[in-house]
Amino acid sequence: MKLLQHLRSYFVPGIILFLYTCLLIGTYLYEHHLLLTDTSQKVISRWTNELSRMDMIVEKTINDQDQTRIEDELLFVSTDLDLKTYLLLDATGKILYANHAIWRGSNAAEVIDTFSPMFQHQVVNAASFSTQVDYERSLLTIYYPLQSAHAAFGKYPQIIYLEYDLYPAIAAADNVFKSRFILSWGIVSLLLLVVLGLTYLSFLKPIKILINSIGKNTVPIPSFWIADELAVLQQCLLQHQQQQNRLIKQLKDNEQRWLFAIDSTRNGIWDWNIASRDVFLSDRWKEMLGFRPEEIADSFTAWKERLHPDEADHVLAALQSFLDGETDQFELLHRLRHKDGHYLWILDRGMIIAWDNAGCPTRMIGTHMDVSEDINNQQTLAHLSSYDSLTNLVNRNSLMELLKKAVHVAHATNSYSALLCLDLDNFKIINDALGHHIGDRLLVQLATRLSDMFAKQTVARLSGDEFVILLNNIGQNEASATTQALMIAGELRHVIAASFNIDGRQLHVSASVGIHLINTVMELNAEELLRRVEMAMFAAKENGRDGCVVYTAELEQRTNQNLLLQNDLRNAINQQQLMLYYQPIVQRDGKIVAAEALLRWYHPKLGFVSPAEFIPVAEHSGLIIELSRWVIAEACRFINSLAAKNCVIPRISINISARQFNHIDFVPSFLSAIAEFQVAPAQLQLELTEHLLLTDLSVIQDKFEALRQAGIAVAIDDFGTGYSSLSYLQHLSLTQLKIDQSFVKQIGCSHKADAIVSTIVNMAHALELQVVAEGVETPEQRQFLLNVGCDSFQGFLWSKPVPAASFTELLTQEFLQPEHGNQ
Known part of the structure; x- marks a missing residue:
């Protein structure tokens, strides 16, 4: 292992040296080639001028019948010692004049x-001179046809x-080139060595010293060469080590205090490893049984x-039901046999503290409390039969009795009462992401708030995160009671x-609240009241959660319709009733990006069903996950169809529900x-609403990062309508914010509305996020958004959502003009 680490430490420098050597050799070969070409071209240029001059001399000699001028010119050019051959030939290749008289x-x-008669004829016929350079022999050959009319x-x-x-x-040129090349690259190499040396002294060596100092609670003395940032890092490291030591000490102290506190309660502790079946039983647990x-x-x-x-089967069944997730808590009252043979009443409480990757519980801890004395006095049994064991609120059984009394009181006093049923929104996400123990503690805190708020009214916990509040005497007529x-x-x-x-x-949560009035003439039983308020x-x-709805007869009818709609929606995919429409998102210049x-859902009897009607039904029934899978597959098929038509493929945004995103295997x-569809990740973008950010940051951060590394862009949809903290934006791997259309519609209505939109754009750009405005419908809205720097736009001003075929036609236009969607 040490040998591998040693070799790895030389690997990067070796690679750099190899690349530098390759660059040096490549540069030398390239520039040397340019040198040869440039030198030969200069010689060719000089001799073509000389040959052109000889051409004129030959013409004049023929005209004047004075051959001495050719002889003189030959003597002149022969003074160049590098000239090897200079011949004037007739049409048959006979040497008429030469720089060596013996050849005449x-x-x-x-x-x-090297002379070629065939090449002579080709050059003469082409009436253009030809040059040949043999770099191996360093030889230049020129065939130069004369332009004289007598040449034939x-x-x-x-x-x-x-x-x-x-x-x-x-x-000569090569000597100059080598001198300059060696000088210039020598200077570059020297500078590179200086830079590498400074880098080693300022960063690499201090980092190595810093690594060696970890765990020694010492800080190396900064040298002249060390970077200031590393010196600060050295101090921070020491502070972190000191803080870690303090935390370890505090943890040990807290452990001792916890053990003391447990021992003081006189409760027996048990710790069960479900996978291995190993169990820890505290000394107090054994002492309780003698x-x-x-x-x-x-x-x-x-x-x-x-x-x-008599209780064994019931206790084991309740334990298994809790482990299977069928019950929210494990709290049982049962008997255990004492060493002497008699039985003790034990209040057995337990909670799951560990799960495996599949979500199955692997470890459970709990306490045994000896409540024999309380049971003998019947106090514990009475309390458990009437109150919720987790929150200490009234339970369902007691609530049913109280509802019966509330109906009689309303009749007797001629006044109205109200029943409120609240259920936390997305509470399952908190349980799944953070664990049931965190969810239970949240419910306890919520119960405390409700008890404080309705100290003189009845607050009950039905199950899970569902609570009921009974308000007596809130009005003398229906209108005032409703208000x-x-x-x-x-x-x-x-x-x-x-x-x-x-x-x-x-943690931030919201609640959906149902209301049902109890009037003076109502003849309903408690079960029906609960059904209606739920x-x-x-x-x-x-309706979108975090709201209130009062029960009406129309609501009953609509609920029945939704049930029918839900049944039809289950068959919509298989019966090919679903389709995707596409709404373009354009840049500032109108280009579709x-x-x-x-x-969209086309029902065979109802026609097009509004998404506002069937999406909530899908969310409530759990069908949203199956619908989302279909949408993803259909969008991929559409992208592939565009590719087959050689169309420019814009990025396709897909809406993903918080329920599906928080599924354990979503990514x-x-x-x-x-x-599977061979779609490039860069061609897709996921749009998530702010409701997703209500969960713990660490839970969703890993999924965002996994999507980013895969090349999937993630946008926050309907920004500004949720309840998330803005601090989430700087920690998540986002690429885009989409301003909700409710803000866009208010542009121009007030200074405050304009300021909100402008602030969102500026904040997003400060976080290096792109901004898309949704629901742009007027030129005035577009101009305002252009002025504040909005990056892209989506709305009826350019196009309504259109079927795939119509959207493909839009892609043939280079730019979409405003008001295109209204044409």
């Missing part, structure tokens, strides 16, 4: 190896053939065998909206789906 009268092909006659020169030795010119610590084994069997025969009930429900929601502090976490509560959830995929299943 000979055939050029016989005395010059055998006794006159037709072409000039020249061979020139390039080696001296190339050698045993010394060594007299009874720490095992599940030791507890099971001491259960009362009073709604006002109280509003105050109730405000109380619940205040944050809950649990283990340092700030129906109103569920209607509040379907994205589109939001919007689900891997989503990535698997798009991989």
